[in-house]
Amino acid sequence: MGSGKTCFVNKxxxxxxxxxxxxxxxxxxxxKMPNRTETIFKEAGKRxxxxxxxxxxxxxxxAFLDKKHLNTFLQMIENIKKYKIQHILLECSEKTAISRxxxxxxxxxxxxxxxxxxxLKNELIFNTxxxxxxxxxxxxxxxxxx
Numbered sequence: 001m002g003s004g005k006t007c008f009v010n011k012x013x014x015x016x017x018x019x020x021x022x023x024x025x026x027x028x029x030x031x032k033m034p035n036r037t038e039t040i041f042k043e044a045g046k047r048x049x050x051x052x053x054x055x056x057x058x059x060x061x062x063a064f065l066d067k068k069h070l071n072t073f074l075q076m077i078e079n080i081k082k083y084k085i086q087h088i089l090l091e092c093s094e095k096t097a098i099s100r101x102x103x104x105x106x107x108x109x110x111x112x113x114x115x116x117x118x119x120l121k122n123e124l125i126f127n128t129x130x131x132x133x134x135x136x137x138x139x140x141x142x143x144x145x146x
Contacts, residue, residue, distance in 0.1 A: 001112045002097030003090040004133040009061040011137045016145060019051045023062035041069045045076025052083060086144065087123040096129050
């Protein structure tokens with residue numbers, strides 16, 4: 001929250017022609033119901049799977065604070081081992097998030113920060129207090145796409 005995920009995902013989508021899977025958009029489509037969270041991540045995984053089957057590259061915008069949500073998402077992708085998956089974590093300080101997300105209460109942001117989980121194996125981690133999303137993008141582009 002407030003780390004620059006949306007900016008970063010949009011840059012990847014625009015410059016590298018990746019298709020976006022935005023979990024927050026799917027959340028808006030799924031009504032309140034039992035197992036809503038699982039349904040959201042399954043739907044996101046299905047959409048990602050369809051795009052991958054069409055030969056498209058994808059970028060997913062989601063913090064995946066709970067590894068269970070990530071696993072639910074990944075289980076929906078057929079033949080997942082044939083795809084190169086790179087987890088990128090953009091993080092920032094709570095203070096920075098509060099200043100960037102001035103439309104949200106500091107209480108909401110503090111609650112999100114309390115939900116963070118352990119880092120994922122082979123995850124690339126960038127602190128956007130220190131480095132801009134443009135610089136992160138250029139670094140990733142050089143290392144993985146040029």
